[in-house]
Amino acid sequence: MTEFGHLRGQVRLPTGQLVVCGCVAIRGGDDSSDWLDFYVPVGALNQAGLAYWDGRPFFRSEVMDEWLAAIGAETFKSASFSLGVIGFEVSGCTDASTLAGKLPQTRDIGYLLPQGDVLHYGAANT
Numbered sequence: 001m002t003e004f005g006h007l008r009g010q011v012r013l014p015t016g017q018l019v020v021c022g023c024v025a026i027r028g029g030d031d032s033s034d035w036l037d038f039y040v041p042v043g044a045l046n047q048a049g050l051a052y053w054d055g056r057p058f059f060r061s062e063v064m065d066e067w068l069a070a071i072g073a074e075t076f077k078s079a080s081f082s083l084g085v086i087g088f089e090v091s092g093c094t095d096a097s098t099l100a101g102k103l104p105q106t107r108d109i110g111y112l113l114p115q116g117d118v119l120h121y122g123a124a125n126t
Contacts, residue, residue, distance in 0.1 A: 019044035059088040083114030
């Protein structure tokens with residue numbers, strides 16, 4: 001993925017609208033610090049009429065979170081990973097070793113956390 005740099009394209013939202021999106025691989029110093037960021041710009045969400053802010057400090061859309069979790073779960077089937085995070089500007093916010101295999105009880109972002117071959121999704125709950 002890094003050979004292609006920052007990829008831009010289009011994706012169909014769960015609401016049916018086709019919007020712009022992007023994806024970029026960020027290589028860290030070792031295997032545990034690599035990130036793959038997939039995103040839909042806030043402006044594209046606005047143009048699609050998707051509600052994503054409800055007064056909380058960060059943008060959030062339950063529809064988008066569930067959709068992104070499904071994408072992560074499908075990805076995990078063919079390319080396992082140690083942690084996935086879902087939310088507004090979450091890249092680098094935590095790592096798998098910090099979580100030590102356990103989902104936080106209180107979550108302001110969503111987590112995709114594998115335990116063995118099973119991927120668990122902990123939706124944002126605050």
